[in-house]
Structure formats: structure tokens, C-alpha cells
Amino acid sequence: MAEIEFREAIRDALAEELERDERVVVFGEDVAAAGGVFVTTPGLFEKFGPERVFDTPISELALAGAAFGSAVCGLRPVIEIMFGDFLPLVMDSLVNQASKYFYISNEQASVPLVVRSAVGAGGRFGAIHSQSPVTWFQAVPGLKLVAPSTPSDAKALLKGAIRDDNPVLFLEHKRLYSLKEEVIGHGSEVIGLGSAAVRREGSDVTLVSVMKGVHDCLAAAELLASDGIDAEVIDLRTLRPLDRGAIAESLSKTNRLAAVEEGPRTGGWAGEVLAVAAEESLDDVDDLWRITTPEHPIPYSPTLEDAFLPGAEAIAASVRARLGVAAGRS
Amino acid sequence: MAEIEFREAIRDALAEELERDERVVVFGEDVAAAGGVFVTTPGLFEKFGPERVFDTPISELALAGAAFGSAVCGLRPVIEIMFGDFLPLVMDSLVNQASKYFYISNEQASVPLVVRSAVGAGGRFGAIHSQSPVTWFQAVPGLKLVAPSTPSDAKALLKGAIRDDNPVLFLEHKRLYSLKEEVIGHGSEVIGLGSAAVRREGSDVTLVSVMKGVHDCLAAAELLASDGIDAEVIDLRTLRPLDRGAIAESLSKTNRLAAVEEGPRTGGWAGEVLAVAAEESLDDVDDLWRITTPEHPIPYSPTLEDAFLPGAEAIAASVRARLGVAAGRS
Amino acid sequence: MTRAQAAKPSAVPDREEALELYRRMLIIRRFEDTVQDLFLKGQVHGTTHLYSGQEAVAVGVCSVLAENDRVAGTYRGHGHALALGVEPQGLLDELLGRATGVCGGRAGSMNVIDLEHRLIGCFGIVGGSIAAATGAALALKREGGVAVAFFGDGATNQGYFHECLNFARVFRLPAVYVCENNLYGEFTPYEQVTAGEIRARAETLDISSQTIDGNDVFGVQAAAREAVDRARAGEGPCFIEALTYRYVGHSRSDPGRYRKPGELDEWRARDPLIRAREAIGDTAEVDRAVEAQIAQVIENALAAPFPSPDPDAREFKDG
Amino acid sequence: MTRAQAAKPSAVPDREEALELYRRMLIIRRFEDTVQDLFLKGQVHGTTHLYSGQEAVAVGVCSVLAENDRVAGTYRGHGHALALGVEPQGLLDELLGRATGVCGGRAGSMNVIDLEHRLIGCFGIVGGSIAAATGAALALKREGGVAVAFFGDGATNQGYFHECLNFARVFRLPAVYVCENNLYGEFTPYEQVTAGEIRARAETLDISSQTIDGNDVFGVQAAAREAVDRARAGEGPCFIEALTYRYVGHSRSDPGRYRKPGELDEWRARDPLIRAREAIGDTAEVDRAVEAQIAQVIENALAAPFPSPDPDAREFKDG
Ligand SMILES: Cc1ncc(C[n+]2csc(CCOP(=O)(O)OP(=O)(O)O)c2C)c(N)n1
Ligand SMILES: Cc1ncc(C[n+]2csc(CCOP(=O)(O)OP(=O)(O)O)c2C)c(N)n1
Numbered sequence A, B: 001m002a003e004i005e006f007r008e009a010i011r012d013a014l015a016e017e018l019e020r021d022e023r024v025v026v027f028g029e030d031v032a033a034a035g036g037v038f039v040t041t042p043g044l045f046e047k048f049g050p051e052r053v054f055d056t057p058i059s060e061l062a063l064a065g066a067a068f069g070s071a072v073c074g075l076r077p078v079i080e081i082m083f084g085d086f087l088p089l090v091m092d093s094l095v096n097q098a099s100k101y102f103y104i105s106n107e108q109a110s111v112p113l114v115v116r117s118a119v120g121a122g123g124r125f126g127a128i129h130s131q132s133p134v135t136w137f138q139a140v141p142g143l144k145l146v147a148p149s150t151p152s153d154a155k156a157l158l159k160g161a162i163r164d165d166n167p168v169l170f171l172e173h174k175r176l177y178s179l180k181e182e183v184i185g186h187g188s189e190v191i192g193l194g195s196a197a198v199r200r201e202g203s204d205v206t207l208v209s210v211m212k213g214v215h216d217c218l219a220a221a222e223l224l225a226s227d228g229i230d231a232e233v234i235d236l237r238t239l240r241p242l243d244r245g246a247i248a249e250s251l252s253k254t255n256r257l258a259a260v261e262e263g264p265r266t267g268g269w270a271g272e273v274l275a276v277a278a279e280e281s282l283d284d285v286d287d288l289w290r291i292t293t294p295e296h297p298i299p300y301s302p303t304l305e306d307a308f309l310p311g312a313e314a315i316a317a318s319v320r321a322r323l324g325v326a327a328g329r330s
Numbered sequence C, D: 001m002t003r004a005q006a007a008k009p010s011a012v013p014d015r016e017e018a019l020e021l022y023r024r025m026l027i028i029r030r031f032e033d034t035v036q037d038l039f040l041k042g043q044v045h046g047t048t049h050l051y052s053g054q055e056a057v058a059v060g061v062c063s064v065l066a067e068n069d070r071v072a073g074t075y076r077g078h079g080h081a082l083a084l085g086v087e088p089q090g091l092l093d094e095l096l097g098r099a100t101g102v103c104g105g106r107a108g109s110m111n112v113i114d115l116e117h118r119l120i121g122c123f124g125i126v127g128g129s130i131a132a133a134t135g136a137a138l139a140l141k142r143e144g145g146v147a148v149a150f151f152g153d154g155a156t157n158q159g160y161f162h163e164c165l166n167f168a169r170v171f172r173l174p175a176v177y178v179c180e181n182n183l184y185g186e187f188t189p190y191e192q193v194t195a196g197e198i199r200a201r202a203e204t205l206d207i208s209s210q211t212i213d214g215n216d217v218f219g220v221q222a223a224a225r226e227a228v229d230r231a232r233a234g235e236g237p238c239f240i241e242a243l244t245y246r247y248v249g250h251s252r253s254d255p256g257r258y259r260k261p262g263e264l265d266e267w268r269a270r271d272p273l274i275r276a277r278e279a280i281g282d283t284a285e286v287d288r289a290v291e292a293q294i295a296q297v298i299e300n301a302l303a304a305p306f307p308s309p310d311p312d313a314r315e316f317k318d319g
């Protein structure tokens, strides 16, 4: 059974979709000749040539505009915005144009484009190369928002995103790029967007997260197991549409839920998870809370950044505190 | 007692602050010679001259950059971004630069700038001139977010925003510009940012909103009163910082809360309100829900737009339904 | 820049084609008069930006486009739409928010989309049409199509302008960028906010560029033909600055106080319709036909149903 | 553009000043060598973008600035900072994430801010320095100060470049825009993604512009003096394109495969330090002093404390 790295999964998904559908094109800054600054696109340029895979000027407004306009006219562009922090520069095309087109055109056409972007902290990249800008985009009808946590999901969801007829923002967490996974099956699955996955079954508390946070939750669950707390871990995978059913189902079992977000508490997507839980499952709820970063920008210094991020220990500690359990009790 | 229009309140606040502090400058597209497309800035150019009040090219990136850079160097700029829908173009300067400066500079300096912008639907301006883009900005530490509902608040909060040392996004709802109010007091109050106001006391259910929504909630409360439902109406006024205490306090009295947002449900600020309520007041809670717009772009046609927006009737109906009360029961 | 500087001898096409160009311009003019009327009567909602005075630009440019070409217009887009052959009926219905509008009443004046008629959209964000057309050109390159962006003088101060023109030149995209320089962006004279010459901005990016008299429909047609042919031939993007003038306010609430004394009259004297008529001679038949057509369109439009709120309106396109 | 085209005769200042320019360049070079070293040893984190090879630009430009001038640098900003007199100690401490760093370890390599030394920031967003300096110029105009933006060739394809230069010209802001054309934006040769000539983009906006040899510190100084004087005199913004080259990869993970054969060696032969030394003569004393200074800085930096997590770090500045 072969192992696959997260970044390879991205590349394979792109290669397979480029192969399958000639309307697919891939462009961005240094994605072609250089193979991407995070090494997610090597070989694509060589294989598919400069009409299908190309390097652009450092012009995010134009990149996004080109993606939008070409998608309206029959291509299925996949663009790379190197860091999620640069997404404000594509937001007008993505939010004001692409996401509204299907509805305001009275469904004359949809806009099948994918914006891939590397997000997340922990790499000592500082405040403006480390954000996870989910919440800038979560309240945008017409836009789908994918945030995978594993190589096989990344591949299947990226293929799903490319085949989706709607604009999709596809977030790749920098600290997952080197993650390896045994590939099960033939590796060409496609996952439609909008379904969560239960990563660990548990009965005492539900931990909900995405991307790197899912791994932190799984590690926290192991820590908690030794305290006799049996945590369920849900990987939302897609933040819009949000799999509300998965949240309700898990809550009906555990009655307690913490949403773990790599981002500030106020206004984050974790708040949406709590709101859905409160709105739809209040009778099932004994406790709902968020585990997030502090409310200030992401610091550079390793000591500051490590303390800033909600890692496994912090998650476990928060669960213990909220459940009134002392560490190592069991 | 003089009456003051919302748009006059804005102008007066600007005039008084321009007068008070020569570091204050006002610029934007057609704000000077023409007095603003929403007639919020007439007379300022004539009074304070072209060094303090000026018309810019249609260059939102430059406008925002100029606001940021000049605020770092000692000015207190107030810029106008004509429609909130154009805010993506200022987001990089606002979110990546201005909001992070205080923290990452290790508190060497803060960035006292205000971005004023007209938001909101109901004016038949269509999908891309009607948004209330609160949630693009609510999860941004370092940025304050003001959304007033009355002329006197608009004035006092805008003065507060200009005097605040942090970047502030100040939202003005288009359908409030012509709202008139009797001015009480001498009219030169300043409200610091971050405190909600109780607009109506009630004991059965709390309605939380901002801007135009507050008026809809008040009207809904009147309708509900005739059904024997006594609604409390909270005007958050500032969405970041959020007055969490005001939410908790009201809930401790009413045990039921609906957040009324002119925007889509998923990822909206109303979700944040529910999350805060769930996280901090769960024991007080009998019901929590959101009254929002449908999850698609804002339609142009009057029939569609009217049905799209959560007006007083819709709010009252939702409260009745959620409380299990038939209309006109009492 | 004065009209004289920009004027080029223009080749008048044969009478039939000339009449057709005239007819399209007249439809736009009458349509806009109608909109203005209905607006004042409260039948057209929100805001509108009329194209009156600028008709020769859209009509001249669109007259040379082929079936697989595409156009991005602006919020001042009724002219762009009608020049492409969008049905006046569907367009007026849209402005009135009727179910029978080209976008079912969902889009309104600023955002009209009619793919069947090659209009990929009207863009309410200044500069948005430039971005959309640049992307369209990327797609059309494969099949020999050309994308046209219409935009104003003010839009040349947007980042989109610079980034997209550079992008198009670097990839030799088949795009034609048509700047309608009507001297003002909203209430602000363009010279006051625009450094240097507009045409030079495109030229500097090594884009083939010309400044033309935007009120001479035959001249516009000739210039557009040259540009579109070049673009289609794979020689990369072209830029046209068309000097023109809008007769009514920027949008409904604008009394036009910023106009220089006499300016409006001067431009009215060079009205694109008058000038076309001078070249063509008798147009009475077309005049009557258009009059009748528009009258019918208004009648139908006012009788058309409003859309019913659709509780199941879809956010996403289904799988 | 070749170096020959850009070369101008440069006036060498008196020995003392020349030595001072040399010293500053050498500090930058040694500092960057140190950073590279420490990076490989895992002491500097994340990513860094080194200034080695480009020293003459920052040093030449900053040497003519007055006390009330301000500078915006880039993520490749160690050179900009050191040229302004930011303490090497505080800067290295910052890169190592130490509490004693100029920003307490909060900012890191890409975002250094040191207001005391006139550095309003280093900007990680390509084009961000242009925006920041434009705003700074707006404020400085009142008090006779000048704002300088450093940025790369790649940044001239950003919307910020176009919008801000137009903005600065329209308002005659005292801004000097210094484009460090090092031939590449990351891994991409600039000619491949840049239509037309870079300098012409500023010229077209009616901005006084020059292309200079960016490896000749005395020439840079002369050009900068002219530009800064003009800006300070109220004549509006100026633009300088400085032709230069970076010796190391764009950032840490870049092996530089894109370089043309022999290119690096050619540029090393025109090393700004070597050329300054040629003009100055003996520099042994300065060489030794800088060596000692940097050695001390490294020692201190490695011993400095890391910041303790501050649970009460503030989001907002208090009232
Ligand atoms: C990004 C953006 N900024 C501002 C506006 C508001 N606005 C609408 S039209 C307009 C003037 C545009 O002028 P110009 O490009 O010359 O076109 P014209 O209206 O003259 O045809 C402005 C500022 C907008 N729609 N989009
Ligand atoms: C808006 C934005 N897009 C992309 C990047 C990623 N990036 C960082 S440096 C760089 C190359 C910049 O090239 P240039 O302007 O020539 O400066 P140089 O690095 O050569 O000094 C790129 C693309 C960024 N930081 N910001």
C-alpha cells in the first residue's frame, strides 16, 4: 500500500482533473515552471503545457478576475493564491461576482472555479502569512468552502471541488503538506462537498474541527481517554455548506460540544457551529463552547506562536475544565 | 427641540471632529465638492478646504493604503467607501495592515483611522450595492465595527470612532439616512465603542439587532405586544467589541433570544450572538435562534427584495412560531 | 484632448448597414428616455445610469463582433446590452423588476446578464468589466473569440485596469478594452483625478492603442474592426479610448452641477444620432419603427407580472 | 535593460561619507550572511528573504533622508532597516523571535517596524510598501517630510502600484518610489510577466522617473538626493528604478534554478561592496569593526530571552 503526502494528493488531484477534462486550467504565481512554493504543482506544467498550466504576474486582482471571466466562458480554472492572507485581493471577484452569478443571472450559468490557498499558523511565518481566513468567506451564499485534514480527503475533495459547478475556496493548511497517509482503494475517489466525517467515535463530548485542528483534536482525544473521557471527533471538511446533520447527530449522543478553531473566537466559524447546535439541538445540549486562539494577531516568535495556538494539550485541558474533571483522574 | 436627520448627524460629527482636531482629514470619492453621493458630507470641503477634505480617484486600494499610512504617520483619516460592497478592495490594508499594526509593532503605535461605508438592502440597488458585509470583518482582532441605528447614536459613535486610537469600520445603513430624531441634550456627546443599548425593555423574549434591524425589531415588538408577548430589544451598536454582558443580562431575564440579521444565516454575526449566549448563559436559555435573510444574493425586484428581508412582520411571526403563540391570541 | 485631435476620417458603410447602426443607436436613445421617464414615475427602482449621448461607442464596437465573441459592460450598461441585440423587452422588464426580465428581475439595471446575446454581464464594480473580459478572453482564445470590456475614464484609476491589461498583454489575450471617456467619473472631472494621458497607460503596457471620436459611429466601427481583427489574429489585446459625453446625470440624483458652462450644448451639437443622420440622409422610416417598437415594449413591460418570492431559490447550482 | 544603459557617472562623496556608505552596506551583507547561517542552523524560523547583492539601493537612498522622512520596506527588508540605522542587535533579536527584538518577537523578519528609526514597516504583501508610503506622504506633506517606498519589479504588476502612483501624482505627494529591479519575482523572470518597461509605467503617470545602476551606491545616492529634494520641494512624487540582483534564493527553499547561466557571476563581478571599495581604497579598519560588531550581535542575540506568552496581550489600544 503506497503512502501519499498531502501535497502529492493535491498535485495528483490536479493532474487527474487536467487529464480528464480539458476545460480545466491551473494558474497562479510560480505554480508552473517552479512547481509551486509549497511544491504542490510540480510536473503539471511539463505534462500539460503552457496553455493549461501557467505562471502569472503578481496580480491577484487579475488572477481572480481571469478565473471568474474564464469560468463564465467555459473553462474550469483552478487558481492558486499563495497564502490565504492574500485572499482580500481576490475577494471582490470571488464574492461580488463569481458567487452571485448563478443567482442573479437567473441561473443562466454558474461559475465553476476553484481558488486554492495555503493557510494556517505554526510555521513562524508571522501575522500576515499565517491566517486561516475562513470567516471572511463563510457568510457568502454561492461560495463553497473546503478545508480538508488528510491527504486522501484533500485529493477526493479537490477533485470534487473542480467538478463542482460553483465557485469553491479550497484551503490547504501549511502544516499538513508533509502529512503522509496510506492510500486505501484506487485513490481516484471524488467527494462531493458538504459532508463531515466522524474521525473518532466517542460518547462524552464532541470535538469539531477542520484541517490541522482535526489532528489536534484526535491527539487531545487520546489524552482525554486516559482521563476516562471518551471524545468524538468530527472533521467538518466543508465549512460551507456546513453539515448540520452531523453536528446534531453527534450532539444527540454526547450532549457536549467544543468547536476547535485556529482563529480568534469572536466572529469565527466555531461560533457558527455553536449557533447551529443551539438553534437546532438545544434539548440535547448540556454544554457548548469554543476553543480558539486569543483575540490578537498571530505572533512570530516560536514561544508566542506555540502558546497562541490551541494544541492537543490545550484542547484536552479545556475539555477537562469544562467537564469538571482533573487530569489523569481515571 | 431640533430634529436631526441621520445623514446630518454624520456630517455634524465629521464637522465637529474636523474642527476639534486638525489631524482629522476626510477623503473619498465625491465626498468633497459634491458632498457625498448619500449627501453625508456637504459643506465640509467649503469649510475645511482641500487639505482636510478631498475627492480622490476611484482607487479604493489607494484610498485604504493612504488612510493606513497616514494614520501611522500622525493623521486621523476618515475615508468613505461609497458602498459596503466595495469593502473587499480595502480589506487588505484594513485587515492585514491597520488592524495588526498595534500588536505586531509591539505597541509602538496604533492606527487611528475610520472607514465609513453605506450598507444594507431595501433600496432596490441589487446584489452588489446592498450587502451588509459585517461578517467579512467581525473576526478581525484589532478592528472595531460600529453599526448605529439612530441619528444621535450615529453622531456620538462616529465621534467616538474618530477619537478611538484603533481602526474602525463604521457602517451606515442606507435606509436610515433619512431617519429623523429629536435631539436631546447639547448634541455633542461621544460614545465609546463597545456598549449595547436596550431600546425596549421586555420580559418574554430578547430581540438583538443593529442598524435598520433595530427598528424592525421595535416594530415587531409592538406587534407582539398585542399578542401578549413582551419583547426586549437590544441594539448592539458595536459588533466588535461585542457587548457580551448585555446579551447575558437580557437572557437572564427573558431566557429566549432571537438575533435578527440583515444577511445570510450561515456565518453571520447573529451566529456569534447565539454562540456567546450558548457559551456563557446556557443555564438561562430556553430558546435561541436567528432571523436572517435566505441564503442567496440580494434580489433586485421589489417583490423579491421585500420578501427577502426580515421585516417586522416576519420577525413577529418567527417569535410567535418559536414561542408557540398564534397571532392575535391575547 | 479635444474632439478635433481625436477625429479620424471615418468610412461610412453602405446605406443599409449605416441605417442599421443608426437604428440601434436610436433604440438605445429612446430606451433610455423611457427609463428616465419611468424612473421619475417611480416604476424603475433603485438607481440607473443612462447611456444617452454615448450610443455610438457601444453600437460601433458591437457591430463588428462575431458570434463567439463576448462583452462585459458596466452599470451604465443598457447601451452595451441593446447594441448586442439584447431584447429591449427583456431589458426593460428587468429594470422594472418583472418576472419576464432577462434575469427574472433578480439582477436589475446594474447587473444585467444575457449570455444568449453574448453579454457576460454588466458590472457594478468600477473596473469589474475589465476583469471579467480579461478572463473571458482567456477562455475565448481557444476558439478564436474576442472579449470586449467597456468601462469609463474613472475605471482607469482602478487596480483592475493595470493588472488586467498587463495580464492580457503578457498572455496575448484576445481582448479589446474600450474606455468610454465621458469626461467625468460621477461628479468629478477626469483630469482632476487622472495623472497623465489615459491612452498612454495602455500604450506603456505595449498594447496597441488609439484615441477616437466616440460620437462618430462609423469611426468607432472602423477602429473597433481593426482592434477586434488584431485581437482575433492572435496579436494580443488592443485599447480604444473613445471620447464621448453623457447627457444626463451620473445617476438619478445628480443635477450635473459640475458641468462646465456650455459643455452640454457643445456635445449635443455633436450628437451621435444627428451626425449619423447627416451621413445617411432620410431616416424617417427607422424613426417611426423604433418609436412604435419602444411604445409597445413599454406597454408590455408595465403589464408584465412581478416575480413571486421563491422560498426555494437556490444558493448553489446542483451537482 | 542592461547595466550599461542605466549607468550614469556617479559623484563619489568625500572619503568619510563614502566610508560610511560602505560601512552600512557591509553591515547589511554581514548581517544577511549571519541570518543565512542561523537559518540553516534552525535558529531563525519561518522564512527569510535576504538583501545580499542589493545593499547599494537601500544605503544610497536612506543616506539622503532627513529626520522627518519615513520609509516603507518589504519582506526583503533587513537592508532597508539597517540602512535607516535600525540596530542590528534589535533586528537580529527580532528574527530570532527574542523578547529583545525591535518588535518584541511579535513581528519577525517580514514585518519589522521601528518607528524610532523612521521605518514605518516592512510589508509582506507585495505592493504593501507602496500603499503605506503613499499614506505616509499624505501625512508628511504637512511637515515637509518625504516618504520612501522600496519594492520589487514584481510589485509593479500589483494594483497598488498603479493606484497609489496615480494618487500620489494627483495630490503631488512627497513620495519617492524606489523599485528594486532584481530581475526576478520569486522564481519568475520579470520580463516574462511584465508588459513594457517598468520605468515607463511611472513616466506615463507624469511622474519624474529615472532608471539607475542599483549596484553603484554613489550613483544611487545622487539619484535619490535629486528625487527626495524634488519631492520635498513640493514637486510631487518621483520614481527610481534601480537595477540590481539578489545573490541568494528568493527565500530559504529556493535553489535558484531559474538563473541564467553565468548571470550570478556577472552580477557578483559588479558587487556593490567591491565597487565602493574600488572607489574608496583601503577599508580594512571598517571591515574589522563591522566584523567585530556583528560577532557581538550574534552572541548577544543567541543569549537573549524568548518572550513569555502574554495571556493579556491586547487586541486594541486602550482608549
Ligand atoms: C469599485 C467601485 N468604486 C466606486 C463605485 C461607485 N461608482 C459608480 S460609477 C462611478 C463613476 C465611474 O466613472 P467612470 O469609470 O468614468 O464611468 P462613467 O460612470 O462615467 O461611465 C463610481 C465612482 C463603484 N461602483 N465601484
Ligand atoms: C500580494 C502578494 N502576492 C504574492 C506574494 C508572495 N510573494 C512574496 S515575494 C514575491 C515576489 C516579489 O517579487 P518582487 O516584487 O520582484 O520583489 P523581490 O522579492 O524580487 O525583492 C511574491 C510573489 C505576496 N507576498 N504578496
Ligand SMILES: [Mg+2]
Binding pocket: C152, C153, C154, C180, C181, C182, C183, C184, C185, C186
Ligand atoms: Mg466617466
Ligand SMILES: [Mg+2]
Binding pocket: D152, D153, D154, D180, D181, D182, D183, D184, D185, D186
Ligand atoms: Mg524582484
